Amino acid sequence: MSSSRLTAETRTASLDAMAADELDILVIGGGVTGAGIALDAATRGLKVGIVEAQDWSAGTSSRSSKLVHGGLRYLYNLDFKLVAEALKERGLLLSSLAPHLVHAQPFLWPLKTPVIERAYSAVGVGMYDALALLGSGGHKTVPMQRHLSKKGALEQFPDVKDGALIGAIKFYDARVDDARLVLTLVRTAAKYGAHAASRAQVTAMTTDGSGRVTGAVIKDLETGKDYTVKARETIAATGVWTQETQDMSGGTGGLKVLASKGIHIVVPKDRIKGDTGLFLRTEKSVLFIIPWPDYWVIGTTDTPWHEDIQHPVATKRDIEYVLDHANDVLASNLTEDDIIGTFAGLRPLLQPGTMDESKSTKVSREHTVTRPADGLTAIAGGKLTTYRVMAEDAVDFALGDKAKARPSITEHTPLIGAEGFDAYERLAPRLAEEYGWDKARAQHLLHRYGSALDELTALIDEHPELNVPTDSAPRYLKAEVVYAVTHEGALHLEDILRHRVRLNFETRDRGVSSLDEFADLVAPLLGWDEDQIELEKSNYRQAMAAEDAAELATTDAEASVARNDASELRPLAPISKK
Structure with missing residues (x-):
């Protein structure tokens, strides 16, 4: 078994190894999806290389809400399958795959009307809990919902404005340091033999006489050296860079993605008095107020982004939006002076027209896998929680009929730090x-x-x-x-x-x-x-x-x-x- 350590030396050795011998699978993109793909492929016994143009997790995967969740709001759209899938993955991460990184997190859902809202909210959260139990085989990985009176809610979250609720439902999801999850996935893939190199950018794809993708030219951004890497299959998991990656292949198909910006603000732990998180619905999206040991993370937004995709940033207007919606509920009356940090990320949302329009006619968070060119598989969409399912689907798709002989085993492969x-x-x-x-x-x-x-x-x-x-x-x-x-x-x-x-x-x-x-x-x-x-x-x-x-x-x-x-x-x- 290989070492899981990632160093400057192992990085150079990985580039040399990738160039020396044909890979079964070359993974482009070192976010959570690409890292998951590298682990999935490596644990099938395949010869795998993964490259990332920036640092590991530098894109969307280090700029999320840092939640592992089923997507409670998706129940309103009757996306039962999506929610059930995500809740199953949440249970696996909490119980066996990464219990050191992923931790149960209680939230309050404030209620503003006494009967109707409590009734339909209880049904929704109850279904959420039921789907979680179903996905974990009846094993409870987080506590079930509890109904709280106004007094009970204020005892758990004293900072809620007096008139902002008449009671609440307490439910559970989970939180994770997203960048650490990606690093841990890459390290675990390396443990099982994957060659891994950050700051290594694919600048061109190589093809044979028929136009089939046979690998890539990779530039070591640390030294300027170019490597030609041959691979039987190449998988692109590049998020909002998906179309740029596909364009290198010369293929005519592929995925189209829309970049949507989400921003978060961070405030000191003592600035808000509460023992749980808050889940708030807004006119555009939802707002999470999430407690961490030393601070609170508050977000997010959901707005189209048409600027440079390498460096999305929060604007004054974004920050004011988050503060205004948080202050609708919080008695603490947060101001810009309270903010100790911000971060912004881009969600890769599939656009209408992606794949078969009769099957995909709207922007969705669900992932899609396709083949922009022979030898190249592309995956986009989805979310952090379901990275493992996305990875399995991508490798299955790339292997085709051969996948049955090498099924995924990541459902029961603990990440570095989980075993013991x-x-x-x-x-x-x-x-x-x-x-x-x-x-x-x-x-x-x-x-x-x-x-x-x-x-x-x-x-x-x-x-x-x-x-x-x-x-x-x-x-x-x-x-x-x-x-x-x-x-x-x-x-x-x-x-x-x-x-x-x-x-x-x-x-x-x-x-x-x-x-x-x-x-x-x-x-x-x-x-x-x-x-x-x-x-x-x-x-x-x-x-x-x-x-x-x-x-x-x-x-x-x-x-x-x-x-x-x-x-x-x-x-x-x-x-x-x-």
Whole structure:
């Protein structure tokens, strides 16, 4: 079995290995869908490579609502199959696939009328619970709904305005650090033999005389070197980049996607008084107010995005929309001064006309798999919760008749950190005592690393000086910053601050005050000289200043111009279209 560690060295070795020997499947795209596909294919015994043009999860998959949920609102559209499928996946993640990363999260659904609304809401949530039980074979992975009086609701969430509800229904979904889920999927795929390389961009697809896709030309954005990789099948899981990826194949079919922007704001934990989350319906979408150990995440929006797809940003108007709708319910009266972070992501929604119009005639969150060209499979749509089903469908589709001989086994393949997690929960007090961690620190580490915590403690055993909180972000140990490089494939400071130690949205300065300290920790590991260290820091400062400027703009166009004023540390290369 291969090592699960992702490092600069394993990345280069993976590119060399992909170029040296024909792959069974080349996966393009390192978000949750692509990572899931790489794991699915690798655990079928296939020779797999996965490449991502940016850092792992850098697109939509690190900018979600960070929820694993069935989509309660979809019941209103009678999408029973979609909800049931998602609830089954939620149960698997909570119970066996990733219990260290995915945690049950209670929500209140405020009620405003005493009889009719409570009745139909109870039926909807009751069906939600029933579908969850059905999907888990009768095993309850989260508590069932509870009806609360106004007094009971306010006891659980004192910050709700007095006139905002007459009672509530308490129900459960789950939350997850989306970027960590992607990293864990990639690491698990690597454990089962997948070659994985971030900052490796497909710039062209290779074809044979008949026009069949036979692989790709991949540019190492770290060195500028080009690799030609041959693959029997190529699968594109590139989200809002789907059409650009398909254009490289020369095929005439394919998927069409619409980019829809969703933004979130982050406020301090002590700014809202509540023990649960809130689920609110708005005129355009839904609004979640989600508690995390150190802050609240509030969102989202759902608006068309026609600007640069690499850097979606929140505008002043977006932020005001979220604040206004939150303040309709919250007595705390949040203002822009309360916001410590924001993030924006793009949902790849399938457009009308995708595939057979008689079967797909509306924009949908459901995924679709198609074959834009012989040898190339494309998948788009769906959501984070159902990544595993999407991955299975994509690999089945790419393999065709051969899939029956190599069925997916990811339904019972735990991710890195999940195997033995129950034992580590019991070991946590002993580890806390041994390493001098308080209960909160031990829980924080356990929920980030699960049973892979032994890798972190091995690092600490070798370098005891790392077993102290960072000066600039005390909730994280210095060991966690180093671990991001030695085990999780971070190549740059921005990789750490955006997707490993996520100060990009957890602190008011977006992590800028941590640059000097983090650079001192990782520069020796990555071989940086003083010039590279300064480039890393200045680039991140510029990018964060550009995001700050974008938030002052009122339109997407103005915000995008402001964001793109910052230069890229590793710019994407031009692509070749057939």
